[in-house]
Amino acid sequence: MTGSRIVSLAHHQPTRVLTNDDLAVMVDTSDEWIRSRVGIATRHIADADESVADMAASAAAKAVARAGADAADIDLVIVATCTAVDRMPSIAARVARHLEIPGAGVFDLNAACAGFSYALASADLAVRGGSSRTALVVGVDKMSDFLDWQDRSSCVIFGDGAGAAVVTAVDAARPGGIGPVVWGSQPQRGSAITLGTTGPAGPPALFRQDGHVVYRWAVTSLAPVAREACERAGIAPSELAAVVTHQANLRIIEAVTRQLGAAGALVARDVVDSGNTSAASVPLALSKLVERGEVPSGAPVLLLGFGAGLSYAAQVVGCP
Structure with a gap:
């Protein structure tokens, strides 16, 4: 029987770092107030010209490289996101185009903050069912596009970024695979x-x-x-x-x-x-x-x- 496992991981974060002290200049808050309630000290915020697709493609490219895979090896691309401003083409299709992945199945999935786990489970099921041999799974969001920067209850919480995994088929009896969701x-x-x-x-x-x-x-x-x-x-x-x-x-x-x-x-x-x-x-x-x-x-x-x-x-x- 066929199982699946994660063979590589990678991530991308924007270069701009926003500290709690930076936020205290923008809204009525403080480092102590933020740390005591949510435990956050810093977050990365994407520039206006850095899109959800850009971050996803950056993390995905690094994950594929770390897996030692060729673009032609990828037969499925799933991107989990809830912040894609442009609806079509999908972020997954844009990632495939950026990485020059030929002919893969591509789709986006929206389960918000649970999105990557849903996408990973979907890739696992596709591999186990024989529909895929090597899948690329990405979780990405640019929450900064949707925040009220005057609402201290929400703007202090979020950052932007992407994470990616390459999932491949293995013998189901092999330890270290992806377990049931x-x-x-x-x-x-x-x-x-x-x-x-x-x-x-x-x-x-x-x-x-x-x-x-x-x-x-x-x-x-x-x-x-x-x-x-x-x-x-x-x-x-x-x-x-x-x-x-x-x-x-x-x-x-x-x-x-x-x-x-x-x-x-x-x-x-x-x-x-x-x-x-x-x-x-x-x-x-x-x-x-x-x-x-x-x-x-x-x-x-x-x-x-x-x-x-x-x-x-x-x-x-x-x-x-």
Whole structure:
């Protein structure tokens, strides 16, 4: 039987860094106020001329190069994003064009901050089903295009960036593959996070969220999802080498991982330096851990994405 595994990771962040002190000049806030509530110190913000497609293509090109793959090897490109301003062609099609990938299946996926985990699961299922042999999966968002920079409850949270993974087919019996996904949603609470348009001819509407609703949902509902993903992968939380959740808020990350019971695992806290990068946050954080050599190759890592919808997805993967 066919399984799948991540063979490489890469990420891209804009060069501009916005500190908490920078934000304090723009809006009524302070470094202490931001750190105490969400744990963020800095975030990367893309320039006006750096698009979602640009960031996605940069991360994707590095991931393909690190995999030692040729463009012709890629037969599927999936991009998770909720901030593509231009609807067509898809960001996935633009990435394929930029990397000169010939003839691959291409599509975008919108599960907001859970997007990369949904896209990774989709690639895994495509490989297991025989529709793909080598897939390129990208999580990317440019949240800065949709922020009210006078609303301190939201503008301090987000950053821009992209993360990418190359997924290939392997023998299903080989350890270190992508485990079964546990995914779902609570759409009855979906209005807690919104990003839409004001009308057919109107400008883009700004990001809005009910932070209290999202926080309560995350700290009460996500640890059981994470435990189920471990169970389906045949691993105990105590055996995890690392836990990489969506980098939404340091308080949420620490509460969920504490409830999970993965005491010996390295917990990604990239939110401190990058802020919440939406669909990019999980691959970006994992890519940095791998780049720094903090997780051994093949070691089990729990990935947990969650966000608007209210959607979630979790799976255990082998570290590339």
